[in-house]
Amino acid sequence: MPSHSATHAPTHIAGDWGTTHLRLHLCRGSEVLDKADGPGIGALTASPESILFDAIQSWSNTHGTLPIWLAGMVGSRNGWKEVPYASCPADIEKLRGALLRFRSHDHDVAIAAGVSCTNRLGAPDVMRGEETQILGATAAQPALGRGRHIVALPGTHTKWALLEDGRLQSFQTSLSGELYALLAERSTLLKAGSAPANEQDERNGFDAGLRRIRELANVPLTHLLFEVRARQLIQGLSPTAAGAFLSGLIIGQDVLGALPLFDQASPGTAVPIVGAPKLAALYSAALAAHGINSFALDATALTVAGLTALAQSGS
């Protein structure tokens, strides 16, 4: 029961709780009034419950027991409470019906369900968190609610989603972000370099990786990765350029694998890229190399918009 009922009083709390971060937003409708942060599901130092209610304590003191809406890995087996996957095709009504709702510390809590599908390659596929970003994207960009669109959600596990009249029809996951991090940070591919990052080296390295993948589209990635090391040993490539070359290979291959999906999109539609700004710029460049236009959307803002859309629809 909110303790404030003035027009400016908040209506709910929306939280993006993924593997690495908890990002909480105090909302009045679609407006964000305040923010708070906490540890991700993969880095919990206490129970999810105590972390959440500690993080929102000052809001609760001022505004009472606001409803809490959460999305992301918080709903996974290793999260707070496991929420079964909704299956594709999934629209807002289905996602609303799949919410896990319960009371905790006198708050109404709702955790968004992830979504499963059989992807275009015939394999089972899952997402958790991205479905809420996609809801937010269709709320923020009404044009995405009509026709067939591909939405790119690059990250640890990059998702390529097909929307049809605002419904999540299917999607396909690529392991690009996690693969890059493992290879860049834990493999023998990059020589330790103490030189400061050089932007020109980075740009050239990334472009060279993209070009290499396009020229050798039929060569398995395993046969191209060792070049990252050999080019440093033999051609004197800098570690910065080599890291960017590796990124170009992986993002270039990720986009190559997504290209068949674009046959299903309505012609001439630009691709929304939902991700961190620097990563979105790399995907934008990789898509542009195939003549595909794109525009960037902020992932956290879309999660808030998606949760708010769920909170407002038919409650």
Add this chain to the structure above:
Amino acid sequence: MPSHSATHAPTHIAGDWGTTHLRLHLCRGSEVLDKADGPGIGALTASPESILFDAIQSWSNTHGTLPIWLAGMVGSRNGWKEVPYASCPADIEKLRGALLRFRSHDHDVAIAAGVSCTNRLGAPDVMRGEETQILGATAAQPALGRGRHIVALPGTHTKWALLEDGRLQSFQTSLSGELYALLAERSTLLKAGSAPANEQDERNGFDAGLRRIRELANVPLTHLLFEVRARQLIQGLSPTAAGAFLSGLIIGQDVLGALPLFDQASPGTAVPIVGAPKLAALYSAALAAHGINSFALDATALTVAGLTALAQSGS
């Protein structure tokens, strides 16, 4: 100066000193009289020099200052002494000329050079250690010294080498072993499983991975890897089967990438696979799926044979 000159006296010490192991062999010609072990170049607890001479001290006490022949990462920048790469094509005379020879603790020491080439994909490529195994293979299997043969050397950095009349003509590296280890041990792909390994699960999982790669030869690996996780979440695949499926995907893709090299081999020749027995069996199965026969050779024995061939040729 050897302290024993009887017919049974050893002639030299041959050592395979890679990233993970030092494997020393007390030799009389091609016969191994005794063995000793030590840490790999990537796990040194003291200087390479003190580790080596500690490991052979009892041999030196008994047999005096035998010549020492070493191959592998011991000749890399992070090894004992850096030995520049010899370039392809490389025969035994070229490899002998490229040896780094010096005296240490009154022993004659020779460290084998690695080999560089421009691979079939137009990229620089390097090996260090495998060139000596290949020399050993041609010494052990005279048939490899005539005609054109592909030799598979699976491992952390798998090498596919083209031999022409016993000469190392070129080769191509795939990152299969390191990629598998990173994804199996450090990624989010495999759920932690306490169940004991199940051989049937392993075989079925590996075969399913091989089949998947053959059916989807044109799909980038990044778009297939997440299946390893999703099949556990949605289809109840066991962690053991999922790990083997991952192995099948990676080894299957490695072999797909090597197939164009086989166009250059003399028709009907079986492929020697130089590697650990279990890994060699997996590569043998992956090659057999493409109608290619193979046979296994022991890597360490070939290193000893290769160093012995170098020690005996024209010294």
